[in-house]
Amino acid sequence: MTKLLFLGSGSAFTVGTDNFQSNIFIIKDTGEKLLIDCGSDLRFSLYDLGFSYQDLTDIYISHLHADHVGGLEYVGISTLFDPQCQTPNLYISQELVSELWETSLAGGMKSLQGKIASLNSYFNVYPIDQNRYFYWQNIKFELVRVIHIDNGFYLMPSYGLYFEIDGVKIFFTTDSQLCLDLHYQYYEKADLIFQDCEITIYPTTVHAHYTELVNLPAKFKQKMWLYGYQPTNLPDAKQDGFLGFVKKGQTFDLAITQQKVYLRKLN
Numbered sequence: 001m002t003k004l005l006f007l008g009s010g011s012a013f014t015v016g017t018d019n020f021q022s023n024i025f026i027i028k029d030t031g032e033k034l035l036i037d038c039g040s041d042l043r044f045s046l047y048d049l050g051f052s053y054q055d056l057t058d059i060y061i062s063h064l065h066a067d068h069v070g071g072l073e074y075v076g077i078s079t080l081f082d083p084q085c086q087t088p089n090l091y092i093s094q095e096l097v098s099e100l101w102e103t104s105l106a107g108g109m110k111s112l113q114g115k116i117a118s119l120n121s122y123f124n125v126y127p128i129d130q131n132r133y134f135y136w137q138n139i140k141f142e143l144v145r146v147i148h149i150d151n152g153f154y155l156m157p158s159y160g161l162y163f164e165i166d167g168v169k170i171f172f173t174t175d176s177q178l179c180l181d182l183h184y185q186y187y188e189k190a191d192l193i194f195q196d197c198e199i200t201i202y203p204t205t206v207h208a209h210y211t212e213l214v215n216l217p218a219k220f221k222q223k224m225w226l227y228g229y230q231p232t233n234l235p236d237a238k239q240d241g242f243l244g245f246v247k248k249g250q251t252f253d254l255a256i257t258q259q260k261v262y263l264r265k266l267n
Contacts, residue, residue, distance in 0.1 A: 002028050002165045002166055002254045003025075003026075003027045003253050004024060004251065004252040004254070005025040005027055005251050005252075006022065006023075006025075006246050006247070006249065006250050006251075007020060007024065007025060007045035007046065007048075007049060007248070007249075008020025008021045008248050009022050009227040009247060010228070010230070010248070011067070011198070011228055011230045012065060012066065012067035014230070014231050015231055017044070017048065018231065019231060019247075019248045020039075020041040020248060021037075021041040021045070021067040022067070023035060023038060023041070023045060023068075024036040024172075028137055033055055033056070033057065033058065034059070034060060035056055036060050036062070036172065036174075037059075037060070037061060037062055037067075037068040037069075037174070038056075038068065038070075038071040039066065039069070039070050040071055041067070041070075041071070042070075042071030042075070043071060048248075053074065053078040053079055053082075053085070054084060054085055056079070056088050057086065057088055057089065058088065058089045058136055059072075059075070059088055059089070059091065060092070061092040061096070062158060062159050062175070063096070063158035063159065063174070064104055064156075065175065069100060069104050069105075072090075072100075076109060076122030087122070087123060088124070089123070090123035090124065091128060091134050092125070093128050093143060094127035094128055094129055094130075095157050097119065097125060101118065101119040109122065132144075132145070132159070139163055139164070139165055140164075141162075142163065143159040143161065144159060144160040144161065144173075144186060145157075145159055146158050146159065146174065146177075146179070146183070147179050148175045148176055148206055148207075158174065158175060158176070160173045160176060160183075160186075162186050162190070165254055166254045166255060166258055167258050167261075168191050168192055168254045168258050168261060169191045170190060171183075171186045171193045172194045173194065173195050174196065176196050176207070177205070177206060177207065178212045180216070187216075191223060191257070192223055192225070192261075193220065193224040193225070194224075194225050196228040197209070197226035197227065197245075198230065199232060199234065199235065200230050207228065210226070214235075214240050222241060222242075222243070223243065224242050225242070225244060225245070226244070226245045227245070227246040
């Protein structure tokens with residue numbers, strides 16, 4: 001059965017080796033892996049759990065902050081020059097493709113010996129069109145537009161994911177403010193929610209904060225795991241009705257989750 005593995009569960013500025021940035025593997029029982037986001041911690045978080053760049057064949061990018069794209073230079077260059085590696089597949093909203101290259105990656109990746117490179121020199125790019133979904137291993141992943149940063153001129157493009165695997169409906173917010181009205185349908189129909197959660201004393205206002213999330217309806221909290229948090233003392237999430245805070249290296253077996261979902265629906 002399929003598993004979810006959190007290479008890290010921390011925020012952009014997580015420090016040390018107790019946790020890493022929130023990059024996640026979806027691992028099929030046949031071994032195929034989809035990496036959700038590819039942050040600058042990746043070269044450490046992979047090796048910490050016994051993986052390497054050679055395990056990266058398919059990558060989804062939610063938005064262009066460094067904790068979500070900062071590892072792509074490492075992956076692209078490492079796989080390009082390793083004859084054992086195939087070119088990784090990169091799934092990303094079409095509106096982000098040129099900006100990813102021009103503003104995040106080209107400075108370090110554009111020049112190769114004897115040639116000028118492009119994003120396609122390193123990755124098989126699959127731009128996701130305005131229909132906002134892609135398929136991987138026959139699983140449909142729906143992009144969910146989230147509100148992360150509004151700079152006063154436009155909304156920064158950023159997308160969570162909604163998908164179903166082994167009968168379990170899953171909603172990953174990725175980095176997002178709490179927008180219950182906008183995303184109510186996903187909170188409602190998901191069996192398992194992985195929710196961006198800030199726990200700082202001084203909220204940044206661009207992430208859902210624990211003090212907001214604790215006031216969500218119990219029916220949502222009882223199927224919600226919290227991740228993307230800062231390296232500080234954690235509130236007692238279970239006491240407050242959540243499933244808990246995700247830990248680095250935590251694995252979710254969807255066969256077990258499926259059984260729990262079935263029992264919950266019976267009750």
